Amino acid sequence: MxxxxxxxxxxxxxxxxxxxxxxxxxxxxxxxxxxxxxxxxxxxxxxxxxxxxxxxxxxxxxxxxxxxxxxxxxxxxxxxxxxxxxxxxxxxGAGGLRIGCTPALGLSVLPPVVQRFAQRHPGVHLSLQTLGTLALREGLHNGHFDCVVSTMALATPDFDATVLHHSHAVCVMHPDHALATRAALQVQDLRGQLLLTLNADDDIFLQLQRTMQSHGIEPSATIETTTSANICRLAAQGLGVGVVNPYVASVFARDLCVLALHPLCAVEVVLAVPPRLALSERAETFVQLLREELAQLPAERV
Missing domain, CATH: 1.10.10.10 (Winged helix-like DNA-binding domain superfamily/Winged helix DNA-binding domain)
Known part of the structure; x- marks a missing residue:
């Protein structure tokens, strides 16, 4: 049988x-x-x-x-x-490692993390893509990234988000600017200034806009651009005052005067991952290195 x-x-x-x-x-x-x-x-x-x-x-x-x-x-x-x-x-570990991030973090926080990761995994292919927040959300949702790091809110029902670092926005300007002699700036100091801003959907811009409106502050004019790095470069040319996250400001600090702004505009570094897929060992290593890098930074600027 x-x-x-x-x-x-x-x-x-x-x-x-x-x-x-x-x-x-x-x-x-x-x-x-x-x-x-x-x-x-x-x-x-x-x-x-x-x-x-x-x-x-x-x-x-x-x-x-x-x-x-x-x-x-x-x-x-x-x-x-x-x-x-x-x-x-x-x-x-599995395959390569695909990281998505905002341009500011790709320019500031991420390079030393990538350098340390490459030392630990010299043969691993790592993709670091700098994109806007909408593109990062779509990329993570479509499985194009193992994880995403942003300075803007990322939480949606499609993936989990964790705040890795808290800080506050800063003002950047040319060292010879009239406001550069101050120890810190109040939002009232922006009245009548040429203001360098990000696009209208940016978290820092929205906070700053609400604060200025509540205090009745109007700039003399605005120059809108797509990245914080552009704001820093424009400020270094003496074009006006910009408000950016402190991470990218640190990259251009030698060419700029960087001052705290009051009232404070919150800035957070957010990590987002797919909720239905566990991180690979490589991704976990990368996230741990990122946490260590952020732990070396001031928790806030006042």
């Missing part, structure tokens, strides 16, 4: 086909020749097929046996690939 084959029978069948004799198969399997012959007989009975015959004292596989062997080989080769892949994963 046919029955399902057990793993030991299949392994023995494969060894006999590989080596050509029951004696050689027994050596390969570290067992005895009678044990191999017994398992082959059991397998034939279970399969309900003639798999071998004896010709001039030698064991010969039937065509049915050869077709079955081809399928068995695919199974074992698949297992071997699994073992090889496990060895690779144990050594270096």
């Amino acid at each position: 046919p029955r399902p084959l057990n793993p030991r029978e299949i392994e023995t069948f494969r060894a006999v086909l590989q080596t050509g004799t029951t004696t050689a198969a027994a050596q390969l399997l570290h067992t005895t020749q009678p044990s191999v012959s017994r398992l082959l007989a059991q397998m034939q009975a279970a399969a309900g097929l003639k798999l071998f015959d004896i010709h001039k004292g030698r064991l010969r596989p039937t065509p049915e046996a050869m077709e079955l062997y081809a399928t068995v080989q695919q199974h074992f080769l698949g297992r071997e690939r699994i073992e090889r892949q496990l060895a690779v994963l144990r050594q270096s």
Whole structure:
């Protein structure tokens, strides 16, 4: 009566086909020749097929046996690939690492983190893409990133977000600017100034706009641009006063006067990951290095 084959029978069948004799198969399997012959007989009975015959004292596989062997080989080769892949994963983790971030963080906080990560994993391909927040959300939702780091809110029902660092926005201007002699700026100091701003959907801009409106403050004019780095470069040219996150301001600090602004505009570094997929070991390492880098920074600017 046919029955399902057990793993030991299949392994023995494969060894006999590989080596050509029951004696050689027994050596390969570290067992005895009678044990191999017994398992082959059991397998034939279970399969309900003639798999071998004896010709001039030698064991010969039937065509049915050869077709079955081809399928068995695919199974074992698949297992071997699994073992090889496990060895690779144990050594270096899954695939590459895909990080998405806002331009300000890609210019300021992330480079030293990438440098330390590359030292630990010299053979790993790392992709660091700097994009706007909307593109980062879409990329994470569509599986294009392992994690995303932003200075704008990222929490949605589609993924989890964690605040890694709290700080406050700062004012940047040319060192010769009339306001550069102050220890810090009040929002009233921006009255009548040429203001360098980000786009209207930026968190810092929205906070600043609300604060200025509540105090009845109007700038003389505004220059709107897409990145905090652009604001810093424009400020370094003496064009006006910009309000940016402190991370990017630190990159251009040699060319700028950087002052705290009151009332405070909150800035947060946010990490977002897909909620239904655990981080790889590489991604966990990267996040830990990022946490360590941020821990070295002031928690706030007052």
